[in-house]
Amino acid sequence: MGRLLGGVLTAAGVILWYYGGTSGTTALVNLGIGTIILGLVAAVLPLGGQVGREVLPLTCGPSCDFFETLRRDLELEGNPVIVPPYENLPKGAVFLPKSSEFSPHLGRFGEGTVFVAGSERESGVLISPPAGWGIVEYTIENVGELAGTGLGYASSAVSSVLSALGLGSAEVFEKEDGRIEVFVRPLCDGPVYADPVSSAVLLAVAMGTGELLKVSSVERGSEHVKIVLERLGGIEKWL
Incomplete structure (x- = not known):
């Protein structure tokens, strides 16, 4: 069938x-x-x-709450940064900067690293693999590679997989000023970078564009969230 x-x-x-x-x-x-x-x-x-979508928030809700508590307790003031996969982090990452005036040093990142030490602008917490890596990996295995395929293809691929898995879908738009708007229905009410569905879309977009993306703002509706992303440039810029 x-x-x-x-x-x-x-x-x-x-x-x-x-x-x-x-x-x-x-x-x-x-x-x-x-x-x-x-x-x-x-x-x-x-x-x-398949497990019903309404059951899934029961499994991921506590972890979403934990990451919000962690960020607040460690006073991580910078906006989350989505890092596409590269040599040091083959599964990509989410970086939570210590300072709002951050300048991530990707040479300090690596698998198994949680606390990134350095200057105030370089320090923070590294989440790798991101919560949505499993969905992205499934997309790669069944659809094809996402890295460097462009914003439209990468977002369409992961959205189609979400739809096929019964997890909703996502819509991604590029604005004239270069910012990217993502509309997605998350599984939990916590931070979007800690939600499997939202973070999968964000990571796929980062892979498609080949750039680091800063989560500039998040607006929550009745069921969906609007996430505005700012391009920060490619991996080479931050090594």
Whole structure:
């Protein structure tokens, strides 16, 4: 059943992608890409025996609360920074700077490192792998590599996987000033970087763009959150 559904979605995606390309309709092209990816995921995803989405917050809620307590207790004043995978951190990371005037030194980061020591501007707490790494890894295994694929493809890929897993979806937009807006439905009410769904989308976006991203603001609605990201440049800039 999964292969049949996946085949139908993939075929529909190809049609939408082709028609959008020939007619110059960008919205149809993006919709076609998303549908193709969703079809590929559905073809390999078992459709039975899944846990209901409403149960999942019970499992991740306490960890989200813990990270908020940790940040407050250690007086980490800087905005969270999403770090895409690179040699020192093959699974990426979330960096919580000590100071609001931060300047992360990626050469000090590494697997197994939690507290990053240095000057006031370089110090902070490193969370690696991020809470959403499992979802991103699943996306890579079933859809393909995300690194360097661009904002549109990477966000469509992880959104399609979230949809196939029954975890909702995400919408990502790039504004004229270069900022990135992410709309996603998280599993817990804690920090977005500690939520598996939200952090998966943020990490996928960082991988697609190949840049560090600062979480500038978070606005919570009734079910979804709006996350505004600021580009900080590529890995080489901060080594």
